[in-house]
Amino acid sequence: VSYVEQKIDEMVLNMSVEEKVGQMFYVRCPDVEAVEDISKYNLGGYILFGRDFAGKQKQEIISNIQSYQSAAKIPMLIGVDEEGGTVVRVSDNENLRDTPFLSPSNTYYSGGWEAIEADAEEKAELLLSLGINVNMAPVCDITSNPDAFMYYRSFSDNVDNECKFIEKYVSITKEKKLGTVLKHFPGYGNNEDTHTGIAY
Numbered sequence: 001v002s003y004v005e006q007k008i009d010e011m012v013l014n015m016s017v018e019e020k021v022g023q024m025f026y027v028r029c030p031d032v033e034a035v036e037d038i039s040k041y042n043l044g045g046y047i048l049f050g051r052d053f054a055g056k057q058k059q060e061i062i063s064n065i066q067s068y069q070s071a072a073k074i075p076m077l078i079g080v081d082e083e084g085g086t087v088v089r090v091s092d093n094e095n096l097r098d099t100p101f102l103s104p105s106n107t108y109y110s111g112g113w114e115a116i117e118a119d120a121e122e123k124a125e126l127l128l129s130l131g132i133n134v135n136m137a138p139v140c141d142i143t144s145n146p147d148a149f150m151y152y153r154s155f156s157d158n159v160d161n162e163c164k165f166i167e168k169y170v171s172i173t174k175e176k177k178l179g180t181v182l183k184h185f186p187g188y189g190n191n192e193d194t195h196t197g198i199a200y
Contacts, residue, residue, distance in 0.1 A: 011074070018042055019073070026077055029068075038071040045077030047136070053093045058130065061096075065131030077179070079134035082123055086152055087137075090126065097126065104138065104155045104165060113168065120169045124176035134179035138169045141188045150188040 001009075012020070022042025029046040030037060037043060046068060053061060065078055080089045085103025092100050102110065107119045127135055141150045144157040155165040166182065173180050191199035 023074065026079070034064075035067050035071045038068060038076070039073070042073070043076065044074075045079060045134070047079045047081075048089065048132070049081075050089045050092060053090055053096065055095075056093065057095050061130050069131070077134050078132050079136050079179075079181070080127065080132050081136040082127060083137045083139055083153060084119065084123070090130070090132075096130075103152060104169075105152075108155070108165075113164075116165060116168055117172055120172040121176065124173050124178040128176065128178055132178075134181065135173065136181045136183065138166055138180065138182065139184070140166055140182045141184055143188065143190050145190040148188070148190040149193040150184075150191075154188075 015023075019042045023044040025041065025043050026045035026047060027043060029048050029052055031051075034046070052064075068076055068078065081087050082090050082101065083104070084091075084101035084107060085105075088100040091097040101107075101119065101123060104116065104119070107115045111118075123135065123137075127133075139150065139153045139155065140162065141154045142157055142159060142162050143150050143154050145151060154162070156162045170180050170182070188194075188199065
């Protein structure tokens with residue numbers, strides 16, 4: 001057993017049931033009482049959305065995230081969806097980046113695998129500089145239907161290219177010490193938007 005695993009085992013052993021349950025919740029950051037809710041519910045993490053960045057300066061966002069971590073007994077997961085293209089919670093704010101990140105497919109078309117690698121590095125550095133430690137990306141779905149909800153968010157309709165993209169993106173992001181979330185399980189395919197309809 002490694003030193004880190006030993007420390008984690010000790011930490012879990014000394015946690016109350018309420019703390020253990022709270023750590024399982026990775027929730028949307030509320031508009032009000034975000035700091036108070038952390039200790040009240042022992043939350044494991046916050047996911048930030050566009051409204052948490054809109055119009056804000058970099059230092060304000062850093063301060064907000066630091067206030068969440070300061071309120072937490074156990075360091076929190078702080079996540080965001082920064083895929084590039086149609087889903088850009090952070091880079092949509094011109095105070096944080098001059099232009100939003102391109103979609104992975106457009107990034108590839110603009111400069112090949114080198115551009116994908118540079119994009120992954122820049123995203124990781126930007127998110128980490130704000131205090132974000134998890135990117136809810138990359139999208140791993142494969143779809144060939146331009147009318148499908150996931151079409152413009154997926155990298156490729158080719159399995160080999162998709163796998164190469166995921167491997168490059170995740171390895172670079174991991175090297176930078178930013179967590180990733182491979183989505184969407186079990187795969188959107190050519191389905192419609194599950195936010196508004198049912199997928200089969």
